[in-house]
Amino acid sequence: MAATEETAVRIGPRVRALREAMDLSLRDLAERSGVSAPMLSQVERGETSPTLQVASRIASGLDLRLSQLLRLDEGGSVSIIRAADRKPGASRHGHAFEILTPSLPGQRAELSRHTLDPGIATGGADDPPIHEPGAREIALVERGTIVLEIDGERHELHAGDCVTFDADLPHHFENPGDEEAALLAVVAAGLRRS
Template sequence: MAAAADPTVAAVGPRVKALREAMDLSLRDLAERSGVSAPMLSQVERGETSPTLQVASRIASGLELRLSQLLRLDEEGTVSIVRAGEGRRGGTAGHAYELLTPPLPGLRAEVTRHTLAPGAVTGGPGDPPRHEPGARETALIERGTVTLHVEDIEHELTAGDSVTFDADLSHHFANLGEEEAVLLAIVSAGLRRS
């Protein structure tokens, strides 16, 4: 009788596929990066076979993760909650932000809430981009009016507006109004441009 597969390793297929697609990699690309054949990767992703720990480790390496990250051994469960007011905080004069996503390994996106006092900015003209190449940012203006500067172009945004842009370009938000402005920003890291 065959030994039962480790359920942690057996359930890795859908995660491998999601991570591969998030990195915009084909099966062939991941095969080249990991040294695991494309047919084997396909079988793993479809749940037709469970990878050995050695194969899972090579797949993790191809996805630029540690094996523990791929198998989610670093996490306490499948649901992580950040309670209101418990996010990690930071900021500068007139600009406060709270990171609303948990510090999970391999997380490919982060959500932050930014509060800008009148006259405050999230950065400045000529500041280098803070996000890795290929990152995209979507912002939703919750309250007030802000001006988004991307490279040398300005975009005025008011409450309820949303915008998506290439976050690896020089950019910042400015509150030129007389009232506090609040925006949510979602940054998807390292997704390649099409």
Template sequence: MIDPVSLGRHLHELRAARGLALSALAGQAGVSVSMLSAIERGEKTPTVVVLSRIADGLGLSLSRLLADLEPGRVIVRRAAEQDHIAEPGGWHRTVLTPVVPGVNFEWIRTTLPPGCDAGAFPAYAPGSHEFVAVESGELCLGVGEEEYVLAAGDSAYFPADAKHSYANRGETPCVYHVAALIMRPRENRMTPPRPA
């Protein structure tokens, strides 16, 4: 398991060796200064995507960034360590997966309140994939120019190198899971942030 304190110390050392201020690396990585600072202090464990952005900002691959940490073969992320993110518009997402060196995979549980449109998101790099499974409620999944209505128990797959969107047009909350393998590089996000 990746120790957050060791990871934070390692990131701080890499940043200092490059003569980068915290704000400079945050800007290059596309993460907030407060997030980067919390990670360096060992107070927050970054998601795979955030860690990959930091690696990009340092000019390293994710696997190279984590090479000296030598995590074990089994990585456990306890419920208390999961990232819970409240998004504008009232929707909520929880990143369930642990950080795995060299793997750009995330499994995310999202709750969209009734009538919530999370917006459109850009195509990711070719070779990216998303699997969606609806736990409860009804999800309107847009992929390219098509829209698919998924009910509780339904699932879908799509190559994530197409513009995509998530919305709940129903009268009850919608809870769904997204398993995403996002290849690098990724384009900048459209607003609002990704709901997956």
């Protein structure tokens, strides 16, 4: 397969997925990008490879930089961190955490694992700051009881419970129990715009 055909195959499904995620029709994207709907359709189906100028216009219509559309700021499509290769995380005053995802350019989400000793809360002076505007967080309690305090409200969570919230609001997790508690957290910034 020629390099241009490989690019068309990779970019086509991505353009379609991004367009549909923004709830845009082909005509909507054509108006936003200045690229004709038939051309967009051919690109999405992998029948043609857009020139850099056309790809740049498509990216603009999707509110992205060209490098984001083409994923030039990212590595390969699969990145694995083996359990034996994980780097130990930080531990501060009874709150230990480690980032489980690799640090890659263009990374849009991060998975971390947190353990809290009894009576300990995250969000201390030494902890990372609140997440960037627009960030969302999903947390799954692995064991124990965790209280999420967010924007002045408290939510008690038990093993197996999962919560999703706006991570740019003031928040922290607490362990009110008598045993260590653990949770997995995913922080997603969503699509980065230009």
